[in-house]
Amino acid sequence: MSAPRILLVENIHEVAKEKLLDEGFKVDLIAHAPSEEELLKLLPNYDVLGIRSKTEITKKVLENNKHLLTIGCFCIGTNQVDLKVAREEGVPVFNAPHSNTRSVAELVIAEMIALSRQLGDRNTKAHVGEWVKSAAGSKEVRGKTLGIVGYGHIGSQVSILAESMGLKVVFFDVLKKLPLGNAVxxxxxxxxxxxxxxxxxxxxETPETKDMMGAKQFAQMKKDSYLINASRGTVVVIEDLVAALKSKHIAGCAIDVFPEEPASNKEKFQSPLQGVSNVILTPHIGGSTEEAQYAIGMEVAESFRRYLKIGSSSGAVNFPNVDLPVKHGTSRLLNVHKNQPGVLGEINSIISRAGANIEGQFLSTDERIGYLVMDVHSSHAQSLAEEIEKLPRSIRTRVVY
Structure with a gap:
């Protein structure tokens, strides 16, 4: 088999390209987020796509590029990909759920202190010559209560850092989570x-979290409290937040994500929050540290390597997960099929008729598809794969070694 061709977009960290080149793949890297039209022109030349948060992978893109083997989101979120269609096309989507955890958590802690000390406003005024030396409205964070909404990888890391600074931590999550430290x-x-x-x-970003923080919720917050959002822009109703800030019910906010964001650094950013006092606005940089981007590049590149060379789908967000060892002395066939009765029997019949011995077989399914991995002793693995591919309920079949 020829080496898979990989396209990395949105200025993904160079380490991902280096790692993938070292594995023998062909890799191209571009700096911008391609539009749907551009993707339709580019992707026929590639087998694998790596994106960040701005590139939209639509149903049209997927259905016109059925040859795509996998997609990697070099970030936490995957809502920019039509995951349902990708699954139906047999395309696993990987992400990096852990690599930028510390970077986002540190930004949240920094913004909490900055809001409590009004650093944004005082910095801006100092730059234009105003000297605002006053303790009015400036408070320590020690002894205060931090409420964390969503106690996953990042939320729990924020919890640990905040508690070490003397804050009391409470959290709410729709799933039952084990509290860390003294969090409640x-x-x-x-x-x-x-x-x-x-x-x-x-x-x-889910239908349940859309507009989760609106006028009703802001009214429920303590007077003179602060809001920080480094999750998804659709979670907060910005107009309602502006109203709560201007009425002085909320003392300030730090917002890193917005319902509408510029597609590139060249576009102008606009928000109703601009010009409101004690408001820190950052351009979606929660995970934008050199350390995080390096780690993300390594994490998703490794997911690519394991899937393309071994067939391991562990970590895919839309696909049955199979974590596989390398089996020496055999050929490995991978098959994605519709999860319907009798498919496995049809595939095994093809192997049996060819006189091939199955050394190992792994199957994982969800409600829509099945992912089958077979290690066989046969010099005709490719022809077997081609015959299996012709089955009416097969979605895609390939040989990895």
Whole structure:
């Protein structure tokens, strides 16, 4: 088999390209986020695509590029990919759920202190010659209560850092989570909002989290409390937040993500939050540290390597997960098929008729598809794969070695 061709977009860290080149893949790297039209022109020349958060992988892109083997999101979120269609096309989507955890957590802690000390406003005024030396409205964070909404990888890391600084930590999550340190789980979002001096959001973008923080929730927050959002822009109703800030019910906010964001650094950014006092606005940089981007590049590149060379799908967000060892002395066939009765029997019949011995077989399924990995002793692995591919319920079949 020829080496898979990989396209990395949105200025993914160079380490990903270096790692993949070292593995013998062909890799191209571009700096911008391609539009749907550009992707339709580019992707026929590639087998694998790596993106960040700005590139939209639509149903049209996927259905017109059925040859794509896998997609990697070099970030945490995967909502920019039509995961359902990708699964139906047999395309696993990988992401990097752990690599930027510390970077986002550190930014949240920094913003919490900056808001409590009004550093944004005082910095801006000092730059234009105003000397605002006053303790009014400036407070320590020690002894205050931090409410964390979403107690996953990032939320729990924020919890540890905040508690080490002397804050009391409470959290709310729709799933039952083990509290770290002295953190206390709240039964409802409302309960958390009522007791928190700082509220930080760490939830994914889902129909349930869309507009989760609006006028009702801001009214439930403590007077003179602060909001931090480094999760997803659709979680907060910006107009309602502006109203809560201008009424002085909320003392300030730090927002890193927005409902609408510029597609590139060359576009102008606009938000109703601009010009409001004690508001820190950052351009979606929660995970934008050199350390995080390096780690993300390594993590997703490794997922590519394991899937392309071994067939391991562990970590895929839309695909049955199989974690595989390398089996020497055999050929490995990978098959994605519709999860319907009788498919496995049809495949095994093909192997049996060819007189090939199955050394090992791994199957993982979800409600829509099955992922079958077979290690066989046969010099005709490619022809077997081609015959299996012709089965009416096969989605894709390939040989990795």
């Amino acid at each position: 789980a709240m039964s409802t979002l409302e309960e958390l909002l009522k007791v928190s001096d700082f509220v930080t959001l760490h939830v994914p």
